[in-house]
Amino acid sequence: MAVQPLKSVLITGGTGSFGKIMLRQLLATDVGEVRVLSRDEEKQDALRNELRDPRVKYFIGDIRDRDSVERAMSGVENVFHAAALKQVPSCEFFPMEAIKTNVVGSENVVRSAISAGVKSLVCLSTDKAVFPVNAMGMSKAIMEKIVTAAAREIGPDAKTTLSCVRYGNVMYSRGSAIPLFIGQIKQGKPITLTEPTMTRFLMPLSASVDLVNYAFTNARQGDLFIKKAPASTIFDLVEGIKQLFNVPDHPVEVIGWRHAEKLFETLASAQELAKSEDLGDYFRIVMDTRDLNYKPFFSEGDPETAKFEDYNSHNTERLSVEGVKELLMSLPEVQAEVAAFTGSAS
Secondary structure, three states: OOOOOOOOEEEEOOHHHHHHHHHHHHHHOOEEEEEEEEEEHHHHHHHHHHOOOOOOOEEEEEOOHHHHHHHHOOOEEEEOOOOOOHHHHHHHHHHHHHHHHHHHHHHHHHHHHHHOOOOEEEEEEEHHHOOOOOOOHHHHHEEEEEOOOOHHEEEOOOOOOOEEEEEOOOOOOOOOHHHHHHHHHHHOEEEEEEOOOEEEEEEEEEHHHHHHHHHHHHOOOEEEEOOOOOEHHHHHHHHHHHHHHHOOOOOOEOOOOOOOOOOEEEEEHHHHHHHEEEEEEEEEOOOOOOOOOOHHHHHOOOOOHOOOEEOOOOOOOOOOHHHHHHOOOOOOHHHHHHHHHHHOOO
16 A cells, blocks of 8 residues: 655654654655654664665654653654553563553653644554453553544534554564564574463564554544454464475474463454444444443443454464464565575575
8 A cells, every 4th residue: 555645753662663664655655744753873874874865864862751751752743652652571570661552652752743733644453462361462552542532522613633543463573473483493403482372463564564554544443443354363373384484394383372371362342243233354343432421331232233343363374384484584684584594504
């Protein structure tokens, strides 16, 4: 999906996996200016030297600090909020840090966007926000509630449209399983597999950017968008990687579940789907517009919910090993890794 030329865009967390690919897609258009807000001076310097594009403006700052957010946001039309603490283990051990970034920081971004009169703010969430069992998911669930509450408060006729997107496992993103498994093969170490029957949605990073672009173009006040995606078991994912790298006998070590890990990912609950619109490739979860009149909460049920089941990686399209391999080879990073490894091994 092509990105429409924009006048000015701010990407929070613009040096992360998502931020960088969104930045490159924007630079492939006639965008006037893209601002990158992040804490990491080293990553910003590396990105500046790599791109050397005068349309990119770099802002050192932290979304925890509203002043730095407001400086970066002043005068921009559109904001993509990607800055977050995303690693489950680190959020488990430092939950207050997750709250400061994912909750307080997101509140800063939302309120700054409204104050600045931004045209559209799209906030990135995760499947872990649905039925959350870990601090990372809980903090992202609260972020979604912050967006919804603000959207309800300012109403559909406000200058700023607030929306969220929610996606599952992004393939080959920083800290994800695929680069870990490939690295273990290259180093001659056993592949460490948690639970073979676990299922995960498989979404290329480019598809997650398409999801954000779709939200930017189509969002109504308070919408949450989900892109439909296939899934596979972790066992089939590992098997597909081994076959691509031509190491069918590479050892695999089953290490058991990690702390706060789920057997499968859920992208939408039955209750959410009951108030959703099926848009083909996407679900649009419509904002709950009820107010603090408690009658609907206590004396009126929702008979529609019973007609749906959760949308999760156990009941979505399940890829075979061949399907996993085909999807993996659609990623330029995997193509390069396979070519380098099989070429050196031959």
